[in-house]
Amino acid sequence: MVDLCLRWLVATHPTTIDYQLSTVNYQLMKRLAIQTIRVYKMAISPYLPNACRFQPTCSQYAIEAIERFGVARGSLMAAGRILRCNPFHPGGFDPVPPKDSTEND
Numbered sequence: 095m096v097d098l099c100l101r102w103l104v105a106t107h108p109t110t111i112d113y114q115l116s117t118v119n120y121q122l123m124k125r126l127a128i129q130t131i132r133v134y135k136m137a138i139s140p141y142l143p144n145a146c147r148f149q150p151t152c153s154q155y156a157i158e159a160i161e162r163f164g165v166a167r168g169s170l171m172a173a174g175r176i177l178r179c180n181p182f183h184p185g186g187f188d189p190v191p192p193k194d195s196t197e198n199d
Contacts, residue, residue, distance in 0.1 A: 123165050131156050147185025152176050158190040 135153050146152050155175050160168030175188070 120165070124160060127160050127165050127169065128157050131160075145179075147179050147183060148175070148188045149186070150189065152179050155188070155190060162190055162193055 131153050139153065148155065150158070152172070152175055156168070156172030159171040159175075162168065163171065171190070178188075179185070
């Protein structure tokens with residue numbers, strides 16, 4: 095009975111089902127990326143010297159960027175931040191920008 099209902103639903107509303115599945119996949123990717131960063135913070139980061147030159151830390155920046163901008167854009171922003179986190183950059187306070195300030199770029 096459930097199978098019959100699902101077949102009918104997919105046949106009558108294919109774009110709705112595809113949209114819902116893509117939304118679920120997107121949320122899973124987002125959670126997986128954030129959980130990977132949290133595992134790094136708990137399992138690997140404590141054994142490394144405290145070297146982040148920024149506030150918030152690069153891992154916290156990555157989590158906030160992924161939450162605000164999504165996996166693809168947030169990961170690119172985090173990668174750029176990690177590349178800037180080196181002895182030749184002064185560091186300092188560098189928060190994730192608000193979402194609407196980068197939409198016009």
